[in-house]
Amino acid sequence: xxxxxxxxxxxxxxxxxxxxxxxxxxxxxxxxxxxxxxxxxxxxxxxxxxxxxxxxxxxxxxxxxxxxxxxxxxxxxxxxxxxxxxxxxxxxxxxxxxxxxxxxxxxxxxxxxxxxxxxxxxxxxxxxxxxxxxxxxxxxxxxxxxxxxxxxxxxxxxxxxxxxxxxxxxxxxxxxxxxxxxxxxxxxxxxxxxxxxxxxxxxxxxxxxxxxxxxxxxxxxxxxxxxxxxxxxxxxxxxxxxxxxxxxxxxxxxxxxxxxxxxxxxxxxxxxxxxxxxxxxxxxxxxxxxxxxxxxxxxxxxxxxxxxxxxxxxxxxxxxxxxxxxxxxxxxxxxxxxxxxxxxxxxxxxxxxxxxxxxxxxxxxxxxxxxxxxxxxxxxxxxxxxxxxxxxxxxxxxxxxxxxxxxxxxxxxxxxxxxxxxxxxxxxxxxxxxxxxxxxxxxxxxxxxxxxxxxxxxxxxxxxxxxxxxxxxxxxxxxxxxxxxxxxxxxxxxxxxxxxxxxxxxxxxxxxxxxxxxxxxxxxxxxxxxxxxxxxxxxxxxxxxxxxxxxxxxxxxxxxxxxxxxxxxxxxxxxxxxxxxxxxxxxxxxxxxxxxxxxxxxxxxxxxxxxxxxxxxxxxxxxxxxxxxxxxxxxxxxxxxxxxxxxxxxxxxxxxxxxxxxxxxxxxxxxxxxxxxxxxxxxxxxxxxxxxxxxxxxxxxxxxxxxxxxxxxxxxxxxxxxxxxxxxxxxxxxxxxxxxxxxxxxxxxxxxxxxxxxxxxxxxxxxxxxxxxxxxxxxxxxxxxxxxxxxxxxxxxxxxxxxxxxxxxxxxxxxxxxxxxxxxxxxxxxxxxxxxxxxxxxxxxxxxxxxxxxxxxxxxxxxxxxxxxxxxxxxxxxxxxxxxxxxxxxxxxxxxxxxxxxxxxxxxxxxxxxxxxxxxxxxxxxxxxxxxxxxxxxxxxxx
Numbered sequence: 012x013x014x015x016x017x018x019x020x021x022x023x024x025x026x027x028x029x030x031x032x033x034x035x036x037x038x039x040x041x042x043x044x045x046x047x048x049x050x051x052x053x054x055x056x057x058x059x060x061x062x063x064x065x066x067x068x069x070x071x072x073x074x075x076x077x078x079x080x081x082x083x084x085x086x087x088x089x090x091x092x093x094x095x096x097x098x099x100x101x102x103x104x105x106x107x108x109x110x111x112x113x114x115x116x117x118x119x120x121x122x123x124x125x126x127x128x129x130x131x132x133x134x135x136x137x138x139x140x141x142x143x144x145x146x147x148x149x150x151x152x153x154x155x156x157x158x159x160x161x162x163x164x165x166x167x168x169x170x171x172x173x174x175x176x177x178x179x180x181x182x183x184x185x186x187x188x189x190x191x192x193x194x195x196x197x198x199x200x201x202x203x204x205x206x207x208x209x210x211x212x213x214x215x216x217x218x219x220x221x222x223x224x225x226x227x228x229x230x231x232x233x234x235x236x237x238x239x240x241x242x243x244x245x246x247x248x249x250x251x252x253x254x255x256x257x258x259x260x261x262x263x264x265x266x267x268x269x270x271x272x273x274x275x276x277x278x279x280x281x282x283x284x285x286x287x288x289x290x291x292x293x294x295x296x297x298x299x300x301x302x303x304x305x306x307x308x309x310x311x312x313x314x315x316x317x318x319x320x321x322x323x324x325x326x327x328x329x330x331x332x333x334x335x336x337x338x339x340x341x342x343x344x345x346x347x348x349x350x351x352x353x354x355x356x357x358x359x360x361x362x363x364x365x366x367x368x369x370x371x372x373x374x375x376x377x378x379x380x381x382x383x384x385x386x387x388x389x390x391x392x393x394x395x396x397x398x399x400x401x402x403x404x405x406x407x408x409x410x411x412x413x414x415x416x417x418x419x420x421x422x423x424x425x426x427x428x429x430x431x432x433x434x435x436x437x438x439x440x441x442x443x444x445x446x447x448x449x450x451x452x453x454x455x456x457x458x459x460x461x462x463x464x465x466x467x468x469x470x471x472x473x474x475x476x477x478x479x480x481x482x483x484x485x486x487x488x489x490x491x492x493x494x495x496x497x498x499x500x501x502x503x504x505x506x507x508x509x510x511x512x513x514x515x516x517x518x519x520x521x522x523x524x525x526x527x528x529x530x531x532x533x534x535x536x537x538x539x540x541x542x543x544x545x546x547x548x549x550x551x552x553x554x555x556x557x558x559x560x561x562x563x564x565x566x567x568x569x570x571x572x573x574x575x576x577x578x579x580x581x582x583x584x585x586x587x588x589x590x591x592x593x594x595x596x597x598x599x600x601x602x603x604x605x606x607x608x609x610x611x612x613x614x615x616x617x618x619x620x621x622x623x624x625x626x627x628x629x630x631x632x633x634x635x636x637x638x639x640x641x642x643x644x645x646x647x648x649x650x651x652x653x654x655x656x657x658x659x660x661x662x663x664x665x666x667x668x669x670x671x672x673x674x675x676x677x678x679x680x681x682x683x684x685x686x687x688x689x690x691x692x693x694x695x696x697x698x699x700x701x702x703x704x705x706x707x708x709x710x711x712x713x714x715x716x717x718x719x720x721x722x723x724x725x726x727x728x729x730x731x732x733x734x735x736x737x738x739x740x741x742x743x744x745x746x747x748x749x750x751x752x753x754x755x756x757x758x759x760x761x762x763x764x765x766x767x768x769x770x771x772x773x774x775x776x777x778x779x780x781x782x783x784x785x786x787x788x789x790x791x792x793x794x795x796x797x798x799x800x801x802x803x804x805x806x807x808x809x810x811x812x813x814x815x816x817x818x819x820x821x822x823x824x825x826x827x828x829x830x831x832x833x834x835x836x837x838x839x840x841x842x843x844x845x846x847x848x849x850x851x852x853x854x855x856x857x858x859x860x861x862x863x864x865x866x867x868x869x870x871x872x873x874x875x876x877x878x879x880x881x882x883x884x885x886x887x888x889x890x891x892x893x894x895x896x897x898x899x900x901x902x903x904x905x906x907x908x909x910x911x912x913x914x915x916x917x918x919x920x921x922x923x924x925x926x927x928x929x930x931x932x933x934x935x936x937x938x939x940x941x942x943x944x945x946x947x948x949x950x951x952x953x954x
Contacts, residue, residue: 213397
């Protein structure tokens with residue numbers, strides 16, 4: 012024995028009291044019911060014996076398998092989603108280990124950014140940020156506290172991850188490595204400063220990257236309004252029509268425009284229109300004549316007929332959008348009264364609105380392009396908190412100053428109505444985006460931000476980060492399916508910039524000093540940055556707060572998007588010699604988060620992908636298919652679950668799910684997992700009670716055909732199991748093993764019990780089945796331990812002859828080649844198939860026999876004692892008759908027609924004799940001790 016581990020007191024040990032006639036009925040110290048207390052004892056045993064260190068030492072010369080752990084936020088207790096994800100990772104890691112690889116898996120945590128800031132503010136108050144150094148220390152303490160709390164839950168789940176030496180984004184060495192990487196990217200020209208519209212969350216009061224957004228629907232005010240053309244523009248329109256030889260109305264004209272965000276009208280800088288398409292003039296219900304697209308007029312007449320008076324068609328096609336650029340037209344902004352030019356815009360369409368779209372470059376990326384190319388005015392009248400404010404020469408009405416965007420839209424529409432320019436308002440639901448943390452709507456807002464240019468060439472990479480990352484994506488294997496590849500590719504291909512700057516304290520700083528007068532960066536910025544890297548390496552990101560500001564300069568207060576330091580995990584880990592990770596496992600939502608940032612940042616250093624294989628999974632939902640919400644307190648309590656059912660049951664539930672679909676958590680599914688755990692433990696227990704104890708016992712010279720068939724079926728199951736495990740289809744891998752378990756229990760075990768319990772010690776049949784069971788136990792326990800590590804380790808340590816200190820120190824043997832079935836195995840397989848075909852007949856016949864009496868199987872044909880013995884062995888528990896007595900049935904069911912050996916099943920007119928030892932039913936008399944001839948020999952031999 013290599014371990015001091017022993018079963019708990021509530022798991023009795025030893026053998027049963029010696030039964031009559033020396034039956035071999037062992038009672039192993041391992042029971043069918045999952046025992047959470049035993050799991051706790053095993054965890055303590057593993058810690059005391061340094062199991063992970065033992066495993067590292069045993070696999071020291073083996074190939075490395077690196078699982079890179081995508082980090083959860085350390086801002087709260089672990090929940091079911093965390094444990095689902097970590098369990099999937101653990102199954103991969105244990106599979107790699109049992110296949111003989113040296114697993115490197117350090118648990119990771121994301122410790123920077125808004126989630127920690129919010130947690131600290133909740134604990135210490137909203138004014139906590141006033142003392143920046145203290146606030147950052149509190150953030151670090153808060154992250155450490157929750158990291159330790161989550162680690163306890165992950166340890167209880169049986170993870171083989173290194174939880175004692177995790178990787179943390181707030182580890183000073185990693186902070187320094189990430190800052191160093193960002194410096195390299197800035198020096199390569201990829202980190203650029205832009206004043207442009209970015210996704211803005213007023214709850215965060217910060218810019219957001221696309222990876223921090225979620226889709227949602229929201230009611231918007233589709234607003235149509237009229238805008239007067241400047242007098243000169245009315246004349247230009249008339250002259251343009253005449254040049255076309257067409258009529259055009261004289262006098263004042265308006266254009267019909269539209270928007271779904273009326274609050275942005277205070278920043279109106281012009282109106283965009285399609286590059287081509289016919290124009291028309293229509294009369295509104297208020298008598299105003301407006302210019303709009305012909306196609307739009309026909310659609311609006313159908314959708315909103317009340318908008319129009321006399322729609323008119325006499326001026327259709329008198330002008331085309333393509334001519335408007337040469338006319339240099341301008342209108343009067345509806346709320347500010349400022350001049351607003353008309354510009355061709357590629358994003359404007361005749362199929363939406365009126366054909367003329369309101370432009371506000373501060374609040375739309377498409378509009379901003381026109382600001383850059385045509386010099387359209389850019390005014391931002393919304394503050395960081397998402398409330399309206401004065402800007403430039405535009406003074407807000409008192410009712411709007413400090414108002415929210417929703418109030419701003421309503422008041423703006425009221426003002427349009429008062430001026431007679433509101434044409435129509437329609438409330439409708441539209442798809443929009445929200446902050447994935449606050450679940451609040453976000454909007455575009457112009458601000459000065461630092462971003463990575465994902466398309467800009469750099470040294471050694473003419474295609475840019477995004478294209479290189481897409482190429483690397485093509486060399487990455489996705490399991491269990493390809494669903495995550497397309498969203499990742501889409502994010503890479505459609506993003507031009509990755510906005511990195513955040514208006515937060517706790518995180519990697521953007522270490523710039525800006526001249527107070529000129530706004531230029533300090534000329535020694537690179538040297539200062541390198542110095543900061545050294546300071547951070549010893550003191551963490553708090554060192555930026557203590558970094559002296561040069562006279563005449565202002566220190567940046569912005570930090571870096573947390574997805575940067577999380578996505579750079581491979582960078583600091585690669586410096587430890589790990590290289591490219593073998594696997595990453597995360598939820599499908601990380602296609603816009605950690606997966607995306609990892610691929611983009613890795614592309615700066617290598618054309619290879621950061622991970623050789625990626626596994627994605629969906630999420631746990633309730634019985635109604637609704638997602639569990641941690642914020643609503645609806646997440647199941649995993650601690651109570653572990654205390655009641657144990658971690659093995661939860662792990663078995665996880666691995667029984669198709670992770671490519673939503674996984675329904677319910678009492679029914681948990682009950683099924685509990686029953687499955689009992690079935691597996693019963694399977695292992697049968698092995699322990701009956702297998703060869705000596706681990707060095709050699710293969711017998713000859714094996715029973717049934718034992719040979721069992722080992723062959725086990726190898727077939729193993730081959731299928733490997734394929735499913737490699738593909739991340741754990742539920743199918745479990746099915747492969749369960750099918751073998753069911754076959755073994757119903758046929759191999761059932762037909763071997765007489766040999767196991769009654770046969771003479773040392774007999775060829777007994778040695779054969781005991782040796783085969785030992786081989787089956789080791790192989791099944793190693794495969795099943797990837798999912799149920801506690802039960803399999805407990806079973807292994809309950810084996811008196813276990814050769815090593817832990818099951819996990821074993822490696823799977825080389826996979827056997829599968830030779831063709833020899834005639835003897837084919838015959839055995841055929842006999843078992845025949846036996847299975849008769850089981851329904853036996854079950855029907857049970858209704859015909861008296862209680863406590865066996866079903867009689869009567870086989871037609873001449874009586875042959877040897878043949879009858881073989882039939883009795885094939886149908887234990889039945890009374891087998893052959894020959895003339897086979898006709899002595901009082902009631903019976905006929906067997907399958909056309910069977911080579913006709914059979915009937917039912918109630919026998921001949922009363923059977925039952926052996927008091929092996930419990931077989933015989934027609935021959937027993938000896939004076941009530942034993943059959945075979946048992947009499949075995950008992951005599953035993954003495």
